[in-house]
Amino acid sequence: SGMTAAWSHGVYTCVLLFVQMSVVPLGVWKLLPRMNQTCGETELGDQNRVFASRGSNITLPCRLHRQHGMSFGSLGMRIKWTKLSADESLEEDVLVSMGFHKKSYGSFQGRVHLLEADDDDASLVLSDVSLDDVGKFHCEVIDGIDDVIHEVTLEVQGVVFPYSPRLGRYNLNFHDAEQACLDQDSVVASFDQLYEAWRSGMDWCNAGWLNDGSVQYPITKPRGPCGGANARAGLRNYGQREKSKSHYDVFCFTSGLKGRLYWLVQPNKLMFAEAVQACQDDGAEIANVAQMYAAWKLNGYDRCDSGWLADGSVRYPISRPRRNCSPTEAAVRFVGFPDKKQKLFGPWFYMEPNRVLPGTKRGSSKCSPMGQPKNRFRF
Numbered sequence: 001s002g003m004t005a006a007w008s009h010g011v012y013t014c015v016l017l018f019v020q021m022s023v024v025p026l027g028v029w030k031l032l033p034r035m036n037q038t039c040g041e042t043e044l045g046d047q048n049r050v051f052a053s054r055g056s057n058i059t060l061p062c063r064l065h066r067q068h069g070m071s072f073g074s075l076g077m078r079i080k081w082t083k084l085s086a087d088e089s090l091e092e093d094v095l096v097s098m099g100f101h102k103k104s105y106g107s108f109q110g111r112v113h114l115l116e117a118d119d120d121d122a123s124l125v126l127s128d129v130s131l132d133d134v135g136k137f138h139c140e141v142i143d144g145i146d147d148v149i150h151e152v153t154l155e156v157q158g159v160v161f162p163y164s165p166r167l168g169r170y171n172l173n174f175h176d177a178e179q180a181c182l183d184q185d186s187v188v189a190s191f192d193q194l195y196e197a198w199r200s201g202m203d204w205c206n207a208g209w210l211n212d213g214s215v216q217y218p219i220t221k222p223r224g225p226c227g228g229a230n231a232r233a234g235l236r237n238y239g240q241r242e243k244s245k246s247h248y249d250v251f252c253f254t255s256g257l258k259g260r261l262y263w264l265v266q267p268n269k270l271m272f273a274e275a276v277q278a279c280q281d282d283g284a285e286i287a288n289v290a291q292m293y294a295a296w297k298l299n300g301y302d303r304c305d306s307g308w309l310a311d312g313s314v315r316y317p318i319s320r321p322r323r324n325c326s327p328t329e330a331a332v333r334f335v336g337f338p339d340k341k342q343k344l345f346g347p348w349f350y351m352e353p354n355r356v357l358p359g360t361k362r363g364s365s366k367c368s369p370m371g372q373p374k375n376r377f378r379f
């Protein structure tokens with residue numbers, strides 16, 4: 001394709017530059033982001049974005065551009081795939097290949113192999129993509145004294161949501177924040193993910209951790225208490241904070257739903273434990289906060305019923321603002337963390353895909369399915 005051709009051209013130009021500089025020993029690759037600009041390839045970054053969905057298999061492209069007909073797997077040729085940490089200060093080994101010897105590392109063990117579609121192909125096949133895989137990968141090809149680094153960014157479509165626990169606002173250090181997101185089947189959001197959320201209208205006046213250890217919040221409607229009425233819209237940045245001692249909220253990131261969120265009208269209001277049981281009785285589980293945000297943001301789910309979620313909070317998703325239901329904005333409305341013993345709400349249900357539906361007479365005509373083709377449901 002044209003894209004591939006442009007991409008190859010850019011890399012090739014860079015390779016030539018590298019050959020001239022190849023007296024500079026290892027470590028040169030750290031300069032590559034600037035080298036890209038030298039090569040006039042500012043669009044290279046965009047072309048090296050790969051979008052995956054959670055659980056899918058994906059190929060991260062990398063091609064060799066050899067000068068002297070050296071073949072892949074030839075003596076001394078080494079391919080090393082690494083992943084950059086969120087703050088880009090560390091590299092985690094993903095896979096190393098030297099001739100026939102290949103080794104994968106950490107969470108990538110058993111999930112990665114080289115595509116090797118032809119002699120110049122160093123692309124990485126990654127299976128069962130997880131939210132933790134999102135980020136920048138480096139494909140480093142060391143061939144004799146040449147050392148070329150190629151960068152690929154893996155992204156997953158999803159939604160960013162702010163989170164604070166029952167304890168209330170500004171109660172999470174960085175490690176608590178990681179756990180809080182994990183408990184909601186999500187990960188701490190990256191700067192890029194929060195930035196995208198801000199660009200699509202997110203406005204939130206509580207500061208939260210991001211996965212690079214910084215604390216920020218997105219403002220689209222500048223106002224006094226949120227960084228100043230005269231400041232421009234944007235991400236307000238508190239900078240890097242001390243991970244153990246500083247306490248904030250967190251921005252979590254989750255991907256689109258595989259299953260579905262739904263609501264069943266209950267004859268009676270339930271206490272929290274009864275709500276959990278009601279979901280199990282329906283062959284489902286009580287929904288978590290991430291599932292509600294995904295249903296709301298990615299599927300336009302809208303229902304004006306306050307309901308229990310798995311963390312003990314009560315919320316409802318509104319995508320069509322109206323009187324008595326989030327009149328001014330589309331939002332997941334937060335009611336609070338009520339006393340779990342109070343019989344005040346119904347539950348939000350979440351059902352995994354491919355679960356066998358139990359007897360569907362019960363309540364099914366009142367159920368509001370979403371996120372999956374309608375014909376999955378027998379009404």
Ligand SMILES: *[C@@H]1O[C@H](CO)[C@@H](O)[C@H](O)[C@H]1NC(C)=O
Pocket residue numbers: 055056057127128
């Ligand atoms: C992904 O690849 C694995 C092998 O690595 C395979 O077992 C699985 O079926 C693939 N999944 C999809 C969704 O293609």
